[in-house]
Amino acid sequence: MYVVILAGGSGTRFWPLSRKKSPKQLMSIIGGRSMLQRTIERVIPLAPRRILIVTNQAQAGVTEEQIRLYRSAVPVEVIAEPVGRNTAPAIALAARIITSHDPTGVMVVLPADHFIRNEEGFRSVIAEACHHAANGWLVTIGITPTRPETGYGYIEADRSSRSLPPFPVRRFVEKPPLEKAMEYIQSDSFSWNSGMFVWRGSTILDALERHAPDIAAPFAPLDAGDGVWDLSDLEPRVAAIYGSVRSESIDYAVMEKAENVCVIPADIGWSDVGSWSALPEILPADHQGIVAIGTRGVVSIGAADSVVHAPGKVAALVGVRDLIVVDTPDALLVARIDQAQEVRKVVERLEQSGDGDLL
């Protein structure tokens, strides 16, 4: 089994802590290790043959530094995409590399920037998924919804033919309106699409050739199977392919079209940590609901339900609630927690105003 970690995201929603060169997955929001490091540690007990991290060139250096300490436990490779082309080309590339070394290898595709509370549960689900993937399924890990979230994609399972997972997938639904989302969470057929997939490299390459041949074709001649995992040799050829390949998500390119897709619903304490407002779900709070990250201390005078990141400082909160406060050496953010997604507008504004050094 091989693990492919998709780690090239830019994470503007965690500005000012996340920056272009240190996006969310490389940040240490939660404890000392980054989300990428936690993703690696989460799969090491599964004893993967190799971990392949797909990132971009701006982040490749920091990524290399962060994975160094795991190299004694598991072989880890980093490959940098020359430009971002969404998940389908990244997965095609990874599948091509894996199959050229191991034609029947199963690959587990994981985003680098998700939080999972129940790590044992996660590993059980992945082990089960690997079993079905070996039988030719394109397995998606579906997350049992906990709220009528309208920002996620949903997977509808066909539970008519089987009483136990994996269930064949009936359809994918992108970001539903609230009424639909409320219906979905009443039903036991709908899961959130977590972006975690398990399949043989050969299965996904076949599916890509069938459903998105223009994406599959340029990767077909890429043979990394010389027995040596030196991916830096590949990079000029990858650059040539990426120059013209279509940008597309694997969901749209393959998953919504293929027949052999199944879903394993998983209730594993998952969060995509999509913005600052997700942190109260996953980090411990004091009895007033204040989550302090890296502060020397918090003095609360009638304050509640807020997130404060202020490394080395005492943060004093007086009478405020439902705030996000993030302090960095060159930028300070104070936002209403229910408007955390608007933080990306701050990033846009700074791009326009020529304050690119803050991004």
Place this chain on the structure above:
Amino acid sequence: MYVVILAGGSGTRFWPLSRKKSPKQLMSIIGGRSMLQRTIERVIPLAPRRILIVTNQAQAGVTEEQIRLYRSAVPVEVIAEPVGRNTAPAIALAARIITSHDPTGVMVVLPADHFIRNEEGFRSVIAEACHHAANGWLVTIGITPTRPETGYGYIEADRSSRSLPPFPVRRFVEKPPLEKAMEYIQSDSFSWNSGMFVWRGSTILDALERHAPDIAAPFAPLDAGDGVWDLSDLEPRVAAIYGSVRSESIDYAVMEKAENVCVIPADIGWSDVGSWSALPEILPADHQGIVAIGTRGVVSIGAADSVVHAPGKVAALVGVRDLIVVDTPDALLVARIDQAQEVRKVVERLEQSGDGDLL
């Protein structure tokens, strides 16, 4: 005419910018100069014979540094109280020093930490007050109230005998309840007690001897009149007096009891800058009501009516309003503007928790 500036306050309500060693009057909240410096600059056009600054020992060094540049324009002396004893002993000391050099000298007593928008108006009022002080009045400068403030003292004038100021004072009222304060601002007889006083040194010493003899007596032997203004020689004797003198305000010790008290109402754009919430009154705001102090810039996404102090940083405010945000190298404050006075509780909490280095 002599100016006495009372500058020993500790200013915890401007934490974390104000600290024990750099309280409000020594801070540069408004532009580059401190409030003490602005107080000095405000009186220099009145050509005082000498300015005497009464401070405490912790602040004496910084005070000396801040006044250095004015020494070419006017003689300035600094005397440090060994302990704080409220305003009556400080005024007794200053009056004693002045009268021993100039027995008929008029002294203008000014707090070091007030803001006055109309400086010309201020100087007119002071000049008028000096005239009446020379005739033996204890003159108070009353501020025309602009709101039913319950945190201030009020002065009631007796307007029956005269149509023009100064008016004899009928009574002093400390911090009235709201209903009373609302009555007062309807009447033209009430002013706020600004803590600005003008009198001969000899007049206030006589009044102290009469109404608070225990405060006046220990200062009586203090003779600084050797022709040389070297106040450092005085300090051991001052220390001996302060060791046992009663702590009392000049209002309670004298003003509320004396007969020869008058008030000159003044509408001069005064603010005591009592807490962070006073800043929107005296500093320019953008069209969303955001006052930025020392920031590199502010990015507002739907934010309004807030004060931000973040030296050298970009401050991003998302969806928030009515906040005070103050960033310093070791402490960060986020407070609701209508709870700005609660900031002193933060200081108390830090004292208790052993974080004295932040005070």
